[in-house]
C-alpha cells in the first residue's frame with residue numbers, strides 16, 4: 548500500500564493526515580530528512596512559508612526535499628506548499644526565502660492580500676470532475692493565499708480564479724530592480740500540474756471534498772502501480788463526494 552508523507556513542520560498537516568485517513572490511505576508525518584526514505588509521495592501543506600522554510604533549514608530538509616522532487620515522486624504543495632515548490636517567488640519578505648523548486652512557475656506569495664482578505668469561492672474544475680467524478684466545481688478556501696502569475700509550457704493549468712475586486716494591486720521588481728505593476732488580468736491561476744508535481748493555492752484539506760487527495764493518489768498510483776495492490780486506496784470513499792463513478796464490483800474492501 549502506498550505510503551504518503553506529509554511535511555509536518557507547521558501549518559495544516561493534521562488536516563491533510565485526516566483527509567488521507569478518510570480515503571483509507573496511510574499518511575506519515577515527516578520532520579527529518581531520513582523520514583523521506585521509503586515514501587511513495589509527499590504533501591507539503593499550507594501554513595506560513597517563511598516560518599516553514601526556517602524550520603526546514605533548521606532540520607536540513609531542503610537537499611532531501613529537492614532530491615525527492617527530482618526523483619520524480621509525486622509531490623503536492625497546498626498554499627505555502629505551492630510557494631515551496633515554485634521555481635520563482637515574488638512578494639517575499641526582505642531577503643527572500645529558500646525554495647525547494649521544481650515547478651516551472653512564478654508565484655506571488657500573498658497575491659490575494661492579507662489574512663483579512665482570505666475568502667472562499669467555487670472554482671471551476673472540469674478536469675478534476677472528469678477524473679474523479681462529482682461536480683464541475685469545488686470549494687476553494689483561500690487563506691492569505693498565493694497565486695501563480697506565470698507558468699512554463701510543461702505546466703497544465705487545472706483551475707483559475709477571478710481576481711477579487713478589493714485585492715490590493717501588486718508590484719514585482721523588474722529585471723533592473725525597478726518596481727513595476729505586473730498584474731492586470733481579471734483571472735489568475737490557482738491549481739496546476741507539471742508531471743509529478745501538483746500545486747494548489749487553496750486548501751482542499753479544509754473541506755470534506757476528497758477529490759484533490761484522490762487525484763493526487765491517482766498520480767501516485769500512475770507513477771508506481773506496484774505500491775497499490777488489490778487494496779484500492781479509494782474504493783471505500785470514491786463515489787461519496789466524488790459522485791458519479793461507480794465502485795468496481797470486485798473491490799468491496801472497506802464498507
Ligand SMILES: NC(=O)CC[C@H](N)C(=O)O
Pocket residue numbers: 592593594595596597625626627628630656657690691692693
Ligand atoms: N495559507 C497559506 O499557506 C498562506 C501562505 C502564505 N501566503 C505564505 O506566504 O506563507
